[in-house]
Each structure stands twice: as C-alpha cells, then as structure tokens.
Amino acid sequence: VLFNSLHFLIFFPIVAALFFAAPTRFRLPLLFVASCYFYMALIPAYIIILFVLIAVDYAAGLLIDRAQGPARKRILLISLVANIGILGVFKYFNFFSENIAALSSALGVPVHPVLLGLALPIGLSFHTFQSMSYTIEVYRGRWKAERNLLVYAVYVLFFPQMVAGPIERPYNLLPQFHRDVEFDAERATQGLRLMLWGFIMKVVVADRLALYANQVFDNPGGHHGLTTALGIYCFSFQIYCDFAGYSTIAIGAARLLGYRLMTNFRTPYFASSVAEFWQRWHISLSSWFRDYLYIPLGGNRVPRWRWYFNLFFVFLVSGFWHGANWTFLVWGGLHGLYLIGSIVIDPARRAALRLLRLRETGRLVRFAGLFLTFHLVTLAWVFFRAHSMGDAALILRNLTRPEPGGLTFEYPLGAVDFTLALLSIVALVGVDALRGRFRLGEAIAARPTWQRWGVYYASVIGILFFGVLTQSRFIYFQF
Amino acid sequence: MSPRAFIQQLAWFATGLLLLFVACSIHYMVLSRRDNMTRQLAIFASARPEFLILGDSHPAMNVDMRTLGPRYATLAYPQENWREIFLKARYALAAKRELRGVVIPVDLHMFAAYRAEDSGMTNSMRFTRAYADLEPLYRSPLFPLRYLKSLIVYYAPLCLGPNWSNYRGLVLDDIQDAFADHAPRKRIEVDDFGTIYYSDSKTFADLPQVTREAAAHTRAGELFRPPNDSESLVRAFDAFLDLCAERHIAVVGVRYPLTSEVQRAATAYDIRPAEEVYRKRGPRMAAILDYTHLMDSAPRSFRDEDHLTRAGARAFTRVLGRDLDQVWGRLAMPGEAPVARNASAGRAAGD
Numbered sequence: 001v002l003f004n005s006l007h008f009l010i011f012f013p014i015v016a017a018l019f020f021a022a023p024t025r026f027r028l029p030l031l032f033v034a035s036c037y038f039y040m041a042l043i044p045a046y047i048i049i050l051f052v053l054i055a056v057d058y059a060a061g062l063l064i065d066r067a068q069g070p071a072r073k074r075i076l077l078i079s080l081v082a083n084i085g086i087l088g089v090f091k092y093f094n095f096f097s098e099n100i101a102a103l104s105s106a107l108g109v110p111v112h113p114v115l116l117g118l119a120l121p122i123g124l125s126f127h128t129f130q131s132m133s134y135t136i137e138v139y140r141g142r143w144k145a146e147r148n149l150l151v152y153a154v155y156v157l158f159f160p161q162m163v164a165g166p167i168e169r170p171y172n173l174l175p176q177f178h179r180d181v182e183f184d185a186e187r188a189t190q191g192l193r194l195m196l197w198g199f200i201m202k203v204v205v206a207d208r209l210a211l212y213a214n215q216v217f218d219n220p221g222g223h224h225g226l227t228t229a230l231g232i233y234c235f236s237f238q239i240y241c242d243f244a245g246y247s248t249i250a251i252g253a254a255r256l257l258g259y260r261l262m263t264n265f266r267t268p269y270f271a272s273s274v275a276e277f278w279q280r281w282h283i284s285l286s287s288w289f290r291d292y293l294y295i296p297l298g299g300n301r302v303p304r305w306r307w308y309f310n311l312f313f314v315f316l317v318s319g320f321w322h323g324a325n326w327t328f329l330v331w332g333g334l335h336g337l338y339l340i341g342s343i344v345i346d347p348a349r350r351a352a353l354r355l356l357r358l359r360e361t362g363r364l365v366r367f368a369g370l371f372l373t374f375h376l377v378t379l380a381w382v383f384f385r386a387h388s389m390g391d392a393a394l395i396l397r398n399l400t401r402p403e404p405g406g407l408t409f410e411y412p413l414g415a416v417d418f419t420l421a422l423l424s425i426v427a428l429v430g431v432d433a434l435r436g437r438f439r440l441g442e443a444i445a446a447r448p449t450w451q452r453w454g455v456y457y458a459s460v461i462g463i464l465f466f467g468v469l470t471q472s473r474f475i476y477f478q479f
Numbered sequence: 480m481s482p483r484a485f486i487q488q489l490a491w492f493a494t495g496l497l498l499l500f501v502a503c504s505i506h507y508m509v510l511s512r513r514d515n516m517t518r519q520l521a522i523f524a525s526a527r528p529e530f531l532i533l534g535d536s537h538p539a540m541n542v543d544m545r546t547l548g549p550r551y552a553t554l555a556y557p558q559e560n561w562r563e564i565f566l567k568a569r570y571a572l573a574a575k576r577e578l579r580g581v582v583i584p585v586d587l588h589m590f591a592a593y594r595a596e597d598s599g600m601t602n603s604m605r606f607t608r609a610y611a612d613l614e615p616l617y618r619s620p621l622f623p624l625r626y627l628k629s630l631i632v633y634y635a636p637l638c639l640g641p642n643w644s645n646y647r648g649l650v651l652d653d654i655q656d657a658f659a660d661h662a663p664r665k666r667i668e669v670d671d672f673g674t675i676y677y678s679d680s681k682t683f684a685d686l687p688q689v690t691r692e693a694a695a696h697t698r699a700g701e702l703f704r705p706p707n708d709s710e711s712l713v714r715a716f717d718a719f720l721d722l723c724a725e726r727h728i729a730v731v732g733v734r735y736p737l738t739s740e741v742q743r744a745a746t747a748y749d750i751r752p753a754e755e756v757y758r759k760r761g762p763r764m765a766a767i768l769d770y771t772h773l774m775d776s777a778p779r780s781f782r783d784e785d786h787l788t789r790a791g792a793r794a795f796t797r798v799l800g801r802d803l804d805q806v807w808g809r810l811a812m813p814g815e816a817p818v819a820r821n822a823s824a825g826r827a828a829g830d
Contacts, residue, residue: 020482183482185480185481185484186480189485453492453495456492457495457496457499464647465650
C-alpha cells in the first residue's frame with residue numbers, strides 16, 4: 001500500500017479505528033495482520049521472505065541470550081549471514097554477476113553473466129537492517145532477547161515504517177509493543193498533523209519537482225546549462241521531500257496509534273558541513289552505520305590513515321546499501337571524500353577564520369558553510385539519480401555548457417505549475433527555517449480552533465489543488 | 480480531550496471538508512457548462528434538423544456544419560463508440576421528431592479493440608441513467624458495481640481523479656487569467672454550429688516524412704489493432720440499426736478520409752472482420768459513402784494522421800453534402816429502392 005494512495009486513505013482509518021476499538025490483547029495481532037496486508041498489497045509472495053527473517057532473528061536472539069562465550073558470536077554470525085545473504089541474493093547478485101563477467105571479458109575470458117530474474121522485495125534493506133540491529137544489540141548484551149514472537153514480528157513488520165524506515169532500534173520500539181496503548185486525542189492530533197505535512201512534502205513538492213528533475217535525468221543529453229542545473233536542484237529538493245515526506249507520514253501514523261518512532265530528518269539542507277548534514281539526513285541509517293559499522297571498525301580512535309579509511313569505507317557501504325549500481329558507490333564514496341577533505345582542511349579553515357576575525361558560529365561563516373554543503377550534497381545527488389555513470393558524466397558535462405535559447409523544460413502541468421514548483425521550494429525552505437527556530441507543530445496547536453482549522457483546511461486544499469495526484473512511488477521504496 | 484470529543488471534532492472537520500467538496504462540485508458543474516459536449520447539446524437543442532451526424536472524432540472534426548447547412552445537426556464527438564452513439568441517437572430521435580436520417584461513421588476502426596475498452600458509462604448517463612438501458616450495452620460480470628460507480632461519478636464528478644485534475648486545471652487557469660492576459664489554452668473547440676475543431680493551424684504534411692510514417696504506424700496500430708469486430712460494439716451497432724428501422728430513419732454510412740500514410744500502415748492489419756460486419760449490415764443502410772482516398776491528392780488538408788484541418792473539413796463537407804443530397808433525394812422518390820451510389824467516392828453499399 002502506498003501512503004499517497006486512496007487505498008491507504010481507506011486502510012489507515014479502518015486500522016486505527018479497529019485498533020482503538022479492540023480490547024488491548026487483540027491490538028498486537030491486529031497490527032500484525034494489518035502490517036501483513038500492507039506489505040502483501042505490493043508483492044504478496046515476498047511476505048515469506050519477511051517471515052523467514054523474523055524466524056531466523058527471533059531464534060537467533062533467544063539462542064544468543066542463552067549461549068555463552070564464542071557460541072554467541074557464532075549464532076550472531078549465522079543470523080547476519082542469513083540477513084545479508086537474503087539481501088545479497090535479491091539485491092546484489094546480478095550486480096556482482098554482471099561485473100565479474102565484464103571483468104572476465106576484459107581479461108580475455110568472455111563469460112555470460114548468470115542473472116536472477118527476481119524483483120527486489122520492497123524495503124528489503126530497511127527491514128534487514130532493523131532485524132540485524134536487534135540481534136547485534138542482543139549479542140552486545142544491551143537488550144534482552146524478545147520472548148514474544150508476535151511482538152518481535154510486529155517490530156519487524158510494523159506497517160508505518162516497514163518499507164522505508166525509520167530503521168528502528170530494539171530499545172526504542174520493542175518496549176512500546178509491551179505497553180498498553182490508550183487513545184490520546186492530543187497525540188492523535190499530532191500524528192494527523194505530521195501526516196498532513198508529510199503528504200504536502202510528497203504530493204505537492206516532491207512529485208511536482210519530479211516532473212522537471214525527471215526530464216533532465218531521463219534525457220541527460222537533451223538539456224544543458226541552466227536547465228540541467230535547475231533539474232539537479234529540483235532533484236535535490238525532490239529527494240528530500242520524497243523521503244522526509246515518507247518518514248513524516250510514517251512517524252505521524254505511528255504516533256496516532258500511540259507509538260513513537262525515531263526522528264529521521266532534521267532540516268538537513270540547513271547543515272553547514274557535510275558531517276552535520278549526516279546528523280540531519282536519514283538519521284536512522286547514518287546512526288545505524290555509526291553504531292554497527294563505524295565504531296566497531298575503530299571510529300576515530302585509530303591512526304589517522306585508518307580513520308580516513310573507516311570513514312570512506314562506511315560511506316562506500318552506505319552507497320552500496322542504497323543500490324547495486326556504480327552510481328550509488330560513487331555517491332557514497334563522494335560523501336566519504338567530502339568528510340575526509342573537511343578533516344584534512346580543517347586546520348587551514350580555522351586559521352583562515354582567525355585571520356579574517358570571523359567566528360565559527362557567525363552568520364556569514366554558517367551561511368557560507370550551508371551554501372557549500374548544499375552544493376556538495378546536490379552534486380553528489382547527480383550520481384545518486386543518474387541511471388548510469390555515463391549519464392552522470394554527461395549531465396555534469398552539459399551543466400557547464402550554456403543553453404542556447406533559454407530553458408528547454410517541457411511543462412507537463414503548464415507554465416504556472418513550474419512557477420509553483422519553484423515557489424514550493426521557497427516555501428519548504430521557509431518552513432524548515434521556522435522549524436529550526438521553534439516547534440511549528442506546537443505553535444499551530446496553541447492557536448485558537450478557527451486558526452488551526454484554517455491551516456488544516458488550507459493544507460488539504462493545497463494538496464488537492466496543487467498536489468500531483470498520480471500515485472508515484474516513494475524513491476526510497478526501491479532500497 | 481476525551482476520545483468522544485476528538486471523534487466529534489474529527490466529524491466536524493470532515494463535515495467542513497464535505498461542504499468544501501460540495502462547493503467545488505457545484506463550481507465544477509458551473510464550469511462544465513463551458514465544455515464542448517454541453518455546448519454541442521445546446522446547439523442541437525436550438526436547431527430544427529432533418530438529418531443528424533453521429534460518430535466519433537472523424538465526423539465531429541471532418542464535417543463542417545456551417546458548410547452542411549441548417550438541415551443538419553451534429554452530435555458527433557471524439558472517442559465515442561457504438562454504445563454512446565446508440566444512446567445519443569435514441570435521445571436525439573426522441574427530442575427531434577422531425578429527423579429523417581442519420582449519418583454514421585462506417586470506419587474500419589469503429590469495432591476495434593481500443594474502442595471497445597470500457598472506461599465507464601458516466602458520459603452515457605447524460606442520455607439515460609436507467610439500469611435497464613445501460614445493462615445490455617455495458618454488460619459485464621461486475622456491471623452492478625460499475626453502474627453504481629458511474630452513477631456516483633455522474634452526480635459527484637469530482638470523486639473521479641481525472642475530473643478533479645480537470646477541475647484543478649480550470650481553476651488554476653482562471654486564477655492565472657486574473658493576473659495575466661487571457662491566452663486561449665483549449666486545443667479543441669466547438670464552433671457555433673457544433674463542429675469540433677483544433678484551435679491551431681498545424682498540418683500533417685509539415686512534418687518530416689520519417690515522423691509522418693512513424694506517427695501513421697502508431698496511429699494505425701491504435702485504430703486497427705485486433706479484434707476489429709468487438710462483440711459488445713457490434714451488439715450496440717445492431718441495436719442502433721434496429722432503433723433507426725423502428726423509427727423509419729434512413730441511415731447513411733460514411734467512411735472518412737485517411738492520410739496515405741495511415742492507409743499504407745493499415746495494410747499490416749487484418750481489417751476483414753470489420754469489413755464483414757459492415758458488409759452483412761449494408762442492406763440495412765441507405766448508402767455507404769467511402770471517402771478513404773478522397774483527399775489523397777490534398778495532403779495539406781490533414782491536421783494529423785486521420786483528421787482534417789478546418790479548410791480540409793470545408794472542402795470535404797462540400798463533397799459530402801452534395802452526395803448526401805443525392806441520397807436523400809433518391810430516398811424521397813416514391814417506390815425507389817433505398818440504395819444510393821456514391822458519385823464522388825465511387826463505392827457504395829454492397830459493391
């Protein structure tokens with residue numbers, strides 16, 4: 001079920017109503033059934049993969065809890081191999097097969113790649129990572145194994161966040177499934193407000209910007225100069241609104257049901273360094289890599305060369321997590337290089353600031369940092385979105401070539417809509433700026449009813465009139 | 480706030496949304512009065528025609544009603560299939576007792592697969608909403624549900640996504656007009672005589688040869704993709720012929736001009752089933768006038784693969800009008816068999 005579909009608009013109120021109407025003991029089974037339905041509406045058979053993952057990791061958790069010494073590690077490894085193995089088969093097999101065949105051919109031994117005709121289960125990378133975080137935490141002894149299979153199954157399957165996160169941790173989500181949830185009107189209103197904002201981000205901003213970004217990325221040779229630049233900027237905001245929109249709807253839906261999911265985005269384009277960007281962007285994934293890969297590799301408590309390697313490696317893996325394509329590896333690698341670069345030049349930067357008598361926290365320095373960070377991140381998005389490395393190179397080359405005769409966009413929704421698309425970016429930046437200063441949701445909640453409802457009605461009208469109401473998938477569903 | 484109070488507030492909020500929806504629906508209905516079909520129906524209502532032009536975009540755009548004169552009226556509209564033509568004919572024959580004849584398209588795509596695709600019966604509900612009328616035409620296992628859906632969309636058109644998009648477009652256009660000079664946007668217009676036409680002045684011949692051939696290939700694929708004798712459309716066609724026979728209305732079939740490119744591309748498809756449908760029913764029509772090749776020597780008369788420009792439509796209609804006059808003239812002669820020869824096009828029913 002897509003959040004931005006009529007299906008969800010019918011499904012969710014029914015589930016929420018049944019959830020609160022049902023006696024407490026029936027609520028988890030209801031969430032389990034609803035989550036299975038939610039997933040099976042996409043590709044029904046793939047629910048079996050999830051059941052296998054649940055069974056393996058549930059058993060692994062119990063066995064790790066009971067085992068002593070090296071046996072604990074062995075069981076953890078079996079669980080990780082099972083998770084990564086499933087990811088490998090469905091997501092990475094064809095990539096490795098094609099590249100090994102290409103390498104072999106380049107070395108003079110032509111080989112036909114063996115390709116699996118398997119569709120990638122939606123959100124596989126998300127629930128495998130969530131599942132792995134559970135077994136790792138049990139192994140580390142920071143979390144007791146979950147005895148209740150139903151609770152564990154709902155932890156993996158919880159429908160608001162199962163296909164595109166936030167990637168939850170056992171210590172945040174599992175205890176919530178053990179508590180009885182009472183209906184709380186204020187919390188429900190908060191949830192609905194978040195969902196409304198998420199829908200605006202997705203349907204009004206992201207899907208409209210996609211109309212222009214797609215033109216450049218789907219026809220990289222057909223546009224130059226300013227058109228290409230605008231297309232890239234459009235994608236930069238599209239992916240933010242698409243993914244943050246999804247996360248916000250997920251968090252809102254969970255909140256309405258009485259569960260609190262972790263924050264996944266904190267106005268990332270207001271970051272004044274790439275390191276800060278990763279503290280604000282896809283927080284549940286970046287913190288996953290920090291906790292379960294970067295720190296185990298030694299983090300920054302190692303020799304400097306090894307620290308650089310750790311950073312680069314983690315971002316390379318992060319890129320690969322997103323997709324089995326060289327473009328994602330380059331995207332991740334670029335972010336790794338940005339971070340290493342920022343560490344290397346940091347002494348020089350500080351010296352320059354001292355020389356210019358500028359404060360680190362001063363407005364000018366922050367704005368310069370923000371501007372630079374945004375453009376570095378946006379440049380990396382070219383690789384993330386391009387269909388191939390060749391396309392990415394072509395887009396970057398065409399970016400430097402002026403457009404003869406003005407913008408070459410087609411206007412699928414009319415010229416007015418293009419203006420609206422650009423205005424929506426301005427509005428989004430404005431809202432993000434306000435959110436940085438005070439809690440916008442609470443500020444709205446504190447207003448008199450007619451003002452509050454005015455905002456809600458305006459939001460609904462905004463979605464209905466300015467939204468792109470075709471059911472486009474969320475970009476992160478493919479991961 | 481108690482759950483009860485929350486639900487009450489939610490219900491009030493939803494009521495507000497419902498009222499907003501009703502207001503938008505009323506606004507949409509007001510705006511819809513501008514739509515081409517409504518305008519065409521209004522023109523028809525004020526006319527006193529003896530003959531009626533029915534069919535899809537070919538008669539709607541290729542027959543210039545001003546040239547044809549006041550004895551004729553048109554209810555031909557793009558994309559219509561035999562189900563809609565039948566219902567429109569029934570409505571028109573009931574509304575205009577003075578009608579003596581109808582001119583229908585006997586193009587070979589009229590029973591094609593893409594025409595048989597049934598996207599709902601909301602448009603047909605302009606002419607009848609009776610279950611018993613629609614069921615035989617739109618028969619399917621889930622007909623009651625589809626009927627209900629169409630009925631809901633008929634009374635609350637904004638429930639349907641495309642209608643909402645249309646409404647949104649109209650409102651945004653009006654907002655834009657309030658701030659800027661009005662620029663005509665609608666590509667398809669209807670004139671004061673009911674003729675549908677494109678507001679631009681493109682001609683098919685302006686396109687490069689390769690583009691024309693490719694476009695013709697695509698169009699032929701759409702028009703003639705088998706099956707070319709869809710059972711549901713043939714059934715509706717028979718119902719139409721029965722209706723005309725019952726009311727003693729003469730039927731003249733017209734095959735409209737096609738570009739040479741589409742004619743060539745069409746040879747790749749088996750169009751015999753459609754030919755067979757017309758051949759069997761030929762005796763039930765007063766004449767079949769075939770103009771497929773009429774404009775072969777005037778390629779600039781085509782706006783696209785199979786529709787004429789306004790000038791092309793006027794030239795074609797002069798020929799059609801003359802031939803129709805001959806047909807009606809013969810029919811008027813007492814004792815003469817209702818068969819007419821097509822003087823201009825050289826092919827007639829049963830040939």
